Amino acid sequence: MSLTNGYRDLRIHMYDHSGGVVTPCVNIVSNPNLYLHILSCLVFGNLDTNADPPQTEFPIDPLRALPTQPIGKILVNDHTYDILELIFSSQGLVGRGTVCYLARRLGQEYIIKDHWVLGDKEVALNEVAMLQAMKGVRGVPQLIEYWLVETKAQEVDETMNYRGKIWQSIKGTSRTHVRLVLKPRARPLHMFRTKVELVSAIRDIIRSEY
Numbered sequence: 001m002s003l004t005n006g007y008r009d010l011r012i013h014m015y016d017h018s019g020g021v022v023t024p025c026v027n028i029v030s031n032p033n034l035y036l037h038i039l040s041c042l043v044f045g046n047l048d049t050n051a052d053p054p055q056t057e058f059p060i061d062p063l064r065a066l067p068t069q070p071i072g073k074i075l076v077n078d079h080t081y082d083i084l085e086l087i088f089s090s091q092g093l094v095g096r097g098t099v100c101y102l103a104r105r106l107g108q109e110y111i112i113k114d115h116w117v118l119g120d121k122e123v124a125l126n127e128v129a130m131l132q133a134m135k136g137v138r139g140v141p142q143l144i145e146y147w148l149v150e151t152k153a154q155e156v157d158e159t160m161n162y163r164g165k166i167w168q169s170i171k172g173t174s175r176t177h178v179r180l181v182l183k184p185r186a187r188p189l190h191m192f193r194t195k196v197e198l199v200s201a202i203r204d205i206i207r208s209e210y
Helices: 032-044 123-133 195-209
Strands: 002-004 009-011 013-016 019-022 072-076 079-089 099-105 108-118 142-148 150-152 175-183
Touching: 072 108, 072 142, 072 175, 079 108, 108 123, 123 142, 123 175
Parallel strands: none
Antiparallel strands: 002 009, 013 019, 072 079, 079 099, 099 108, 108 175, 142 175
């Protein structure tokens, strides 16, 4: 919410991974009933549409746990993975909202990429198609499985589902929620175990570049 013009004009701002929507200006002095209606919706309304899907569960302050112990769970299709570590999380109100986890299932470690792809569910599979086409190429992660996240059966999680109306200014900005399960789980370069391993990694980088 924002109030301007001497705290008399009210606007409501809503942001998701596709961008932002701002309502027309409402004068709370000349439209007190509308102001109370908006305020009541924000205070007493159903907040489920503003929450992430329930397939990711974290305890309070998960990063304080030991990295070898599960700090949460995440669902991909019908498989539940134990989250061991939060590897990467993008910043900002809009965009892909990429989050990468180190996860484990049946004794195997994986990388799970949770992100929002610009476009509908057909366009969202472009990265999946590329990974499948490059299967077996050295240096390219192996795709284990993928999932167009569903908020309920047969309903794909898209940002447009959380908007009551699609305005002309935000057409083409909808994003689709996708999760990828990848292998192998690599270590950052600074976590080298021997000098030979470090030099070998740098050599491979130079070779691939030149």
